[in-house]
Amino acid sequence: MAIVTLDSIRKTYPLGKLEVEAVKGVSFNIEKGEFAAISGPSGSGKSTILNMIGLIDLPSSGSLVIDGIDIYKDVNLSSIASTGQKSKFTGDGDAKKSTKKNFVSVKLDNRITELRRTHLGFIFQNFNLIPVLNVYENIEFPLLLGKKGKQSDSPVDSMTKTQREEWINYLIEKVGLSDWKTHKPGELSGGQRQRTAIARALVTKAPVILADEPTANLDSENSSQILALMKELNKEMNTTFIFSTHDARIVQMCNHVVYLLDGKIVDDKKQEGSNVYGKGAN
Amino acid sequence: MGQIFRIALRNLWQHKTKSLILGIFICMGVAIVLCGNGFLESSQRGMERDFRENYTGDILIEGKVDDGVQLDLFGASSMSSAMGESIATPALLDVDKIDSIIKSTDGIKSETKQISAMAFFGTEKVPEDFEPDDNAQKDLPYFIMFSGESSTYFDVFNGTKLTEGTYPTDKGNEVLVDNKLKDKFLKYYKVPLAVGDKVLVEGPGTGNGFVIREATVCGFFDPPNVNTAMSSLVFISSDLARSFAGLTYASSYAEELPSTIDITLSSASEDDLFGGSDDEMFDSGIDDGADILASKDVDFNDILGDTTLRDKLNETDDGSWHFILLKVKHQAQTEKIITSLNTQFKEAGLEAKAVNWKSAAASYVKTVEGIGGIFTALVIILTIVVFIIIMNTLVVSVIERTAEIGTMRALGADKTFVRKMFFTESIAISVISSIAGLVLALIAMLIVNSLHITVTGEIAKVILGGGSISLIPTVGSTLKTIFLVVLGSALANIYPVRAALKITPLQALSQE
Numbered sequence: 130m131a132i133v134t135l136d137s138i139r140k141t142y143p144l145g146k147l148e149v150e151a152v153k154g155v156s157f158n159i160e161k162g163e164f165a166a167i168s169g170p171s172g173s174g175k176s177t178i179l180n181m182i183g184l185i186d187l188p189s190s191g192s193l194v195i196d197g198i199d200i201y202k203d204v205n206l207s208s209i210a211s212t213g214q215k216s217k218f219t220g221d222g223d224a225k226k227s228t229k230k231n232f233v234s235v236k237l238d239n240r241i242t243e244l245r246r247t248h249l250g251f252i253f254q255n256f257n258l259i260p261v262l263n264v265y266e267n268i269e270f271p272l273l274l275g276k277k278g279k280q281s282d283s284p285v286d287s288m289t290k291t292q293r294e295e296w297i298n299y300l301i302e303k304v305g306l307s308d309w310k311t312h313k314p315g316e317l318s319g320g321q322r323q324r325t326a327i328a329r330a331l332v333t334k335a336p337v338i339l340a341d342e343p344t345a346n347l348d349s350e351n352s353s354q355i356l357a358l359m360k361e362l363n364k365e366m367n368t369t370f371i372f373s374t375h376d377a378r379i380v381q382m383c384n385h386v387v388y389l390l391d392g393k394i395v396d397d398k399k400q401e402g403s404n405v406y407g408k409g410a411n
Numbered sequence: 412m413g414q415i416f417r418i419a420l421r422n423l424w425q426h427k428t429k430s431l432i433l434g435i436f437i438c439m440g441v442a443i444v445l446c447g448n449g450f451l452e453s454s455q456r457g458m459e460r461d462f463r464e465n466y467t468g469d470i471l472i473e474g475k476v477d478d479g480v481q482l483d484l485f486g487a488s489s490m491s492s493a494m495g496e497s498i499a500t501p502a503l504l505d506v507d508k509i510d511s512i513i514k515s516t517d518g519i520k521s522e523t524k525q526i527s528a529m530a531f532f533g534t535e536k537v538p539e540d541f542e543p544d545d546n547a548q549k550d551l552p553y554f555i556m557f558s559g560e561s562s563t564y565f566d567v568f569n570g571t572k573l574t575e576g577t578y579p580t581d582k583g584n585e586v587l588v589d590n591k592l593k594d595k596f597l598k599y600y601k602v603p604l605a606v607g608d609k610v611l612v613e614g615p616g617t618g619n620g621f622v623i624r625e626a627t628v629c630g631f632f633d634p635p636n637v638n639t640a641m642s643s644l645v646f647i648s649s650d651l652a653r654s655f656a657g658l659t660y661a662s663s664y665a666e667e668l669p670s671t672i673d674i675t676l677s678s679a680s681e682d683d684l685f686g687g688s689d690d691e692m693f694d695s696g697i698d699d700g701a702d703i704l705a706s707k708d709v710d711f712n713d714i715l716g717d718t719t720l721r722d723k724l725n726e727t728d729d730g731s732w733h734f735i736l737l738k739v740k741h742q743a744q745t746e747k748i749i750t751s752l753n754t755q756f757k758e759a760g761l762e763a764k765a766v767n768w769k770s771a772a773a774s775y776v777k778t779v780e781g782i783g784g785i786f787t788a789l790v791i792i793l794t795i796v797v798f799i800i801i802m803n804t805l806v807v808s809v810i811e812r813t814a815e816i817g818t819m820r821a822l823g824a825d826k827t828f829v830r831k832m833f834f835t836e837s838i839a840i841s842v843i844s845s846i847a848g849l850v851l852a853l854i855a856m857l858i859v860n861s862l863h864i865t866v867t868g869e870i871a872k873v874i875l876g877g878g879s880i881s882l883i884p885t886v887g888s889t890l891k892t893i894f895l896v897v898l899g900s901a902l903a904n905i906y907p908v909r910a911a912l913k914i915t916p917l918q919a920l921s922q923e
Binding site for chain 2: 255261262
């Protein structure tokens with residue numbers, strides 16, 4: 130069963146008087162429970178695709194379905210793109226500026242914000258923890274964004290306070306930060322910060338976790354540990370992980386790799402139950 | 412909300428230096444405004460209490476004046492009148508009818524009548540060629556002349572402390588002198604003033620003339636409040652006061668001249684009276700004055716004819732007054748009683764108007780309010796500066812926290828959450844800083860009040876509404892100040908929050 134479906138997704142950016150097509154009609158599926166990578170060289174469009182799957186960037190056209198929800202079903206993407214917002218996008222850490230302005234309606238913004246909270250988890254290459262909150266509070270943060278009394282798709286919204294506490298403590302233990310839960314991000318190492326980010330991404334029990342170059346700022350030892358942890362959680366919780374990476378170690382661990390070049394898919398390899406590049410790579 | 416509050420407070424703590432600078436600005440601003448308000452309000456309250464108890468009463472009833480003329484207990488003035496030109500204070504007409512309306516109105520405790528004028532003391536004790544010292548000019552014994560109805564005035568305003576002598580009587584040509592004025596008299600003329608001394612009361616009349624009357628000093632007094640803003644005062648016999656105030660029969664009956672008076676000259680022009688050529692004028696048969704003086708036919712004792720009427724018209728009208736002053740039983744009822752009185756005056760066709768103490772002491776109140784206005788202008792400038800600083804600091808804060816805001820948005824925080832977070836931060840810092848400012852102001856007020864600072868300069872007393880410097884704000888103005896600071900902080904958030912809301916989750920990925 131596909132948890133994420135991209136159909137003819139395009140993304141264009143105006144660059145001065147020119148239009149640059151960063152993603153050129155990409156279509157692929159990610160099945161539930163996959164450990165998938167979108168890979169390719171710098172500027173191939175992998176981060177742009179991940180941002181679009183993460184609902185933090187809008188496609189110029191095409192269809193995106195996440196967990197059965199057609200995100201832009203009633204939205205005229207071309208009209209948004211043509212009036213579009215002054216936005217940034219990351220491509221292998223490089224921020225490129227667009228001069229085009231995008232006006233996303235409040236209604237659409239609220240809908241995709243809620244979908245991000247309930248259906249998606251994020252792991253950023255810069256960790257992006259909230260500096261004033263400690264480990265426990267950072268992990269708890271997405272849970273507190275749920276509105277009381279509002280109907281929700283997230284299973285955690287119906288949890289009692291005690292159940293939430295137990296769930297957060299379980300995740301903290303799972304990522305090996307039991308002794309660090311009252312520490313603030315500034316007091317943690319890079320690996321510990323990324324472990325916190327992983328726990329935060331998992332806390333809403335979102336079906337899809339998106340990770341943009343999660344090991345880019347970690348040393349090799351920490352990178353291996355983090356990847357092993359994510360793989361373990363993927364197996365244990367059947368949570369779908371989608372990476373945007375050109376890190377060969379991640380690609381070798383994945384059972385689905387979409388390879389991009391100049392905004393187009395050049396390879397889409399799947400290997401059910403094992404890694405695309407063989408078990409030995411794990 | 413707890414999460415937002417926690418993040419907001421921790422962010423303030425995280426950015427301690429910025430919060431501290433911001434807090435100090437707000438704290439100092441609040442302290443200055445509260446101290447200033449405390450000073451102005453206590454001055455105004457002190458002035459109100461002093462004037463209502465001792466000079467204006469709760470209600471003043473005055474005569475009708477032309478549009479543009481300001482009338483208060485100290486006389487009439489107009490912005491449009493030429494410098495130095497005096498405007499006559501109108502006599503209160505139909506005093507008996509006004510009296511009967513007052514007596515039939517509920518809530519009035521006591522009543523008296525008064526005449527006011529301005530004058531200064533001269534003396535014949537000094538040689539004719541007396542010249543005051545150059546530095547004594549400020550001590551010219553200039554005063555405000557109050558003449559109250561002798562049977563009631565000192566019962567209604569019973570705070571005056573007689574230190575020597577007696578109160579003036581209606582007919583006695585007597586003056587009861589403020590001890591401050593006694594000192595001034597000595598400094599200016601270098602001769603002491605004592606009970607029983609004759610002085611010359613000199614002042615502008617109601618026309619262009621100058622009135623000089625001799626009076627006897629009947630006593631000396633201290634004002635009820637030694638720190639009063641009121642200038643030097645002299646209580647004077649009412650007959651004497653009427654000479655200065657123009658309250659004569661002539662003025663009272665000016666509109667109904669007896670038919671016996673030949674008024675044909677009043678319609679003649681200057682040419683009618685003095686026209687013709689110079690030759691005609693000087694060759695008209697009158698050789699020179701010596702011929703007239705030599706003439707035995709001229710009766711110099713009767714040159715003006717019958718002057719009985721003129722003398723009668725020049726007599727003071729002992730039933731005329733400038734003002735009626737009232738004290739009410741309950742001060743909270745004052746405005747209601749004023750409205751009732753004015754309605755009754757209008758219905759009875761009387762040219763009288765009841766006003767409150769502020770209008771009665773407008774000359775003094777306006778000075779204090781002017782100072783209040785300057786202070787308000789300074790507060791507005793201060794507020795704008797603080798507002799800009801807060802806004803600027805918050806904009807910098809938003810820029811610094813782009814990644815954090817973007818991350819929150821990526822994790823599912825809607826715009827309302829971000830908006831609430833920033834508003835909570837600025838409300839928290841403004842409330843905490845305002846409370847600190849309040850504490851600081853209270854400490855400053857305690858210190859200032861414990862020092863019992865008084866000013867002695869007459870001008871300073873008028874400007875400050877009294878000589879005692881005390882800082883006592885009302886609870887209402889304190890809460891209002893804090894509310895305005897918090898509101899200002901919230902408003903200062905609008906632009907930075909708009910900037911924060913423009914941050915997309917995408918920007919979070921390109922930061923840090």
